[in-house]
Amino acid sequence: MTVPTETIAAIATAPGEAGIAIVRISGPESLAIADALFRGHGPKPSARGARACAYGTLASRAGGAERTVDEVVVLVMRAPHSYTREDVVELQCHGGALAARRILRAVLEAGARPAEPGEFTRRAFLNGRLDLLQAEAVLDLVRARSERAAQAAVEQLRGRLSDRFNGVYDALLGAAADLEASLDFPDDELPPTVMPDILARIGHARADLTELLRTWDEGHLLREGALVVISGRPNVGKSTLLNALLGMNRAIVTDVPGTTRDTIEEIMVLDGVPLRLVDTAGLRDTDCHIEREGVNRALKYVESADIHVRVVDGSLPMDQTERSQIAGLPAERCVIVLNKADLGTAVRPAEFAGRAAVTASLLNGEGLAAIREAIAARLHVSTAAPPHAVISERHRRAIMEAGAQIDEGVGLLETGDESNIVLAAAQVRAALETLGAVTGRVYHDELLNSVFSRFCVGK
């Protein structure tokens, strides 16, 4: 694959009102474009040093007469000391809706083409500055919604996850090479220690992969956020709980059962873990088709919840239907809130053996801290330990596939039949191919497209 040589440009900052905005240019023509557009004292941008910075204005000659587009600060970063390892010019201009767009237009008229989503990072990858795991970490960092998620992304960006994958890859590569070399020995002359040694090394690599799989739970929580669904009968205080957890009056609270009809989803952070907190319509049979749709939506969310928060009016005796509904929720991922304790306590936490049950009076904010703690405890993230590099869904699938290929290979070797060695080696090679696609040692356009299309333009 040839490394692209077109010069690309994009606005690198978010749209909207802001102090400054940045237009980024990368590629062989970057400096020539900067020279053509920049007006300032002293040498042209291309005649300045490796990491130069200059103040001036940016001119456009579109439509004939030259006019000033904006004041700018030009940053010059010469290959290979730049994000993409190409010549990069960044133009800092005033923020706001238009300044950066006008500058980008002038840059495109001067010969650059608009960058595609993630194209700068894609070039950083193709030019060997980042591996694919690190490139993905850039996106995780941009998207991080909590301190802990950001820290995990930084660990990955610094290569922690790459090191672990590379360790497994190298071990398997050595084993595959030795397997293939063993084929050169004449029958019966293979030293007896060779095969057990190879099997042991493959076994270690396999165990490392299993270990990595365990980081998926936390990775999933940090990247996507844990889906925490508040459910229960009408009027028990679900919306009151949502508002209390968010610390704002997000949902309408009234004493009319059936107040909440649609699902209400908000993001919040609990102990460094992002949560998608969802308030739902009260669960009951109803003739109103609008409310029925709300109940259906509620049930859909309940199905896919990571954590269930089931709110109950604890001042009234609980009927059998509600008891059996609660019994149907997974104990280790469920928090029961016995609300309205100010009106009486007909239901007690002790009745829910093996489950987290909290008595609360949410009207007064009582029990809120205990509810937070109970939710956090069920996220299974040790917030005391710093986040380690955690795998994503793409990595998980590759590990499962590589694991199956390795198991297949090991199974063949364990038959002790020498005619199976070739097949076993092929399986280990296949596993290498699968793992290589995780770090990007092995890649194809489709893989890169699927990774980088998730990025924003300008990154």
Ligand SMILES: Nc1nc2c(ncn2[C@@H]2O[C@H](COP(=O)(O)OP(=O)(O)OP(=O)(O)O)[C@@H](O)[C@H]2O)c(=O)[nH]1
């Ligand atoms: N006494 C008392 N009333 C409460 C408490 N928590 C909530 N309420 C009241 O109960 C009523 C229903 O509260 P909501 O939060 O709207 O209940 P909900 O479960 O969202 O109800 P639906 O949306 O209709 O399903 C409101 O009048 C609240 O003020 C509490 O701890 N004690």
Ligand SMILES: [Mg+2]
């Ligand atoms: Mg409600």
